[in-house]
Amino acid sequence: MTEKFVDRRPVIQAAVVIHPEFPGETRLRDPEARLLEAVGLAEALDLEVRAAEIARVRRVTPATLFGSGRVDEIGVLVESVEADLVVIDDALSPVQQRNLEKAWKAKVVDRTGLILEIFARRARTREGKLQVELARLEYERSRLVRTWTHLERQRGGLGKTGGPGETQIELDRRIIADKIVRLKAELEEVRRTRTLHRAARKRVPFPTVALVGYTNAGKSTLFNRLTGADALAKDMLFATLDPTLRTVRLPKGRPAIISDTVGFISDLPHELVESFRATLEEVGEADVILHVRDVADPDGESHARDVETVLSQIPVVEGRRQVLLEVWNKIDLLPPEERAPVEARALRRGDAGGPPAVAVSAVSGEGIEALRAMIADLVDDAPEVETQLPPGDGEALAWLYQNGRVTDREDAEDGSMRVVVRLDAQALGRFERLFPEARLQHAAQ
Template sequence: MSSKLIEREAPPQGAIIVHPEREGRASARGPDARLEEAVGLAQALDLQVRDALVAPLRRMTPATLFGKGKVAEIADLRHAHEADVIVVDDALTPVQQRNLEKAWDAKVIDRTGLILEIFARRARTREGRLQVELARLSYERSRLVRTWTHLERQRGGFGFMGGPGETQIEADRRLLADRIGKLKRELAEVRRTRNLQRGARQRHPFPAVALVGYTNAGKSTLFNRLTEAEVLAEDMLFATLDPTLRMLKLPDGRPAILSDTVGFISELPHELVEAFRATLEEVREADVILHVRDIASEETDAQAADVRQVLERLGIDLEDRKLIEVWNKADLVDPEHRSELAGDARRAGAVLVSAASGEGCEALLETVAALVDEAAPVEVHTPAGEGAAIAWLYRHGRVLERESEPDGGVHLTVKLTAQAQGQFEQLFPHAEVRG
């Protein structure tokens, strides 16, 4: 049975979802919630879920993960439902995957393979596609032994080397290594270009705001609401994959740059964490991070913990960052509990919003503006005829006071970031700035 993931052109296939519940697993969410998430992942891949079950796992069987009884039970389910695919919501070794495919006479995909295939379908930008392919090849490289089992019967040779089957495996490993090396070089060039673009953005004194959150928390809907953009926003896991940037207007008219990033998920495969490390540099470089949470979900606390864990794996220290928790989907909360939830949000320093209706979004923008507005005010004197300088300050800073002088000059009290102040002084050397 081939180890390849589901082909993109394949028609919808029937699937059975199995979540192995390991005994003693430390987790903030229960097995039913994990199974529901696995079903959502399968549906995001257009699989027709015909059955889903939690399989208690007291101890792991090295050859098949599950014990003989559970393997036989799932085989019976597979035949009863005529399923084409069995999704195991856990990491499988290549040997386990091969043995289960033989036992169940069906295609077997583990959690990592499932997420990789979803990412492969959703990537749109060149960098996103390169990152996904690199992650997929790294995953497949460990499974090459499965790819050539049809050649085992051809083993033989001259005694000093393996037969054609083993030779093919080695040749394929070399091809994979060459392809991985080429992808890394291409990615390095794409990232160099993107870093130049980021450097150009940083020369503009606009604050950067990044959205992060668990997949399907409503980041893209909020992004569209705040920027009036039309980014794909669906009730689907990993609807957004590639980072998107748009201009955002703060309440006082100042612009900011808002970025929408890939959603996180529990136990995100390490191949993808590494592959998307550069993409998530938008988060690392942000002045303010908006952590969007689905507050209507029973799993919201566990999901928030998973997001923080992934950010820590990326080397982003949240203790040193300006972070706002955005409690989204308030419209889905029972009206009887809304006032209580609003009080909880205030005590937690969070902002309660509904990206779908727009409720709370103005308060969110005001909170963002306050966080990017912590610079001490400076006094600016512009001589007569420096209208361009005054307009620049209104666009890129926050003017607190303005006083016209008899000689045509203007005195302003304005808040500017250090970067904006430095740029202003370079552009308008005739203006006088006192800190």
């Protein structure tokens, strides 16, 4: 018998991407930019995009979204490029999705389904996989409609899977509901564990910094630059899905915990917003939020508004004093004549009433030291104290650099040292116990 070998490499599907443009649309995004982003989403799923276009919709047709003429035009396009799949950059009802698949004889995926599929492929941790699976089931539950052919069959009443005459759709809906209950219970356990980890981190008085931003703004590259880590950083949408945390030492010794989070996107499916609530809690508990923006992207302003919308929905821990700092990334991609004005605008940003900003290039490292210094200033609300260390007291000096933030130091000719340092209350108490001979006083402001 001849053995058959199965090629298990992922099959590259040919796709057509359609962005519907509706009359009187109030979205601030340019339709061309929206189409380009949809193409990027499709390519992030390893689809071969053979055609992409904007389809103007004069009047929404409940059965197919588009009018019959436009449906026929897109059908001709799908056939001519031999596409296996059509991506609609908007939400489709289950009926619309089914009718378009019949008309075009191709698989149809809407924006929500496409993003869910990307998330499912990128999830690495157990929590990430559970979150994506929960979001996918919530989405699939809404897809269960009686017009699906395989759901119209009647099941016999054997007593094990439902009463006499229970339809396949009722069984499917019950199976999905049971899975959702089980997944929510598993996620709750994961969230309890995450809460315990956060509580343990709070016992170590390190400030926390969260990176947020539109997908592909360069968060992971910046994270790697700040921490020396090797988190996945690619020029693709949603390269990062699971949150990554690292400890970083800020200028003059102050340690902090930095987290890289999932990228935001306009019209993020509500199933994902709810499912990723635990991940976004990292943002709500941060002392400093770094809003990473791609200043080389012409659509950057609308991206920033989308991020601000999501941030406004994340509850901040009660009593937390949270600071927002904008990081204007990718200045290395700006033309020389545009770069200087952008850097000058960033310097004036805080004075103009908005959040402070710093212009950087996470790739080249330009502006990174200035960013680190700004982070250190923002997280350092501990009071400054001054101490006079005797000659040769290197142990006390090393302790201050390790556990505080030294802001000034003068070495006298006799070897004694005057040190000005920021220490929180807990570190200050430990220093006084360990080095009782050191004379401490509040530094002059």
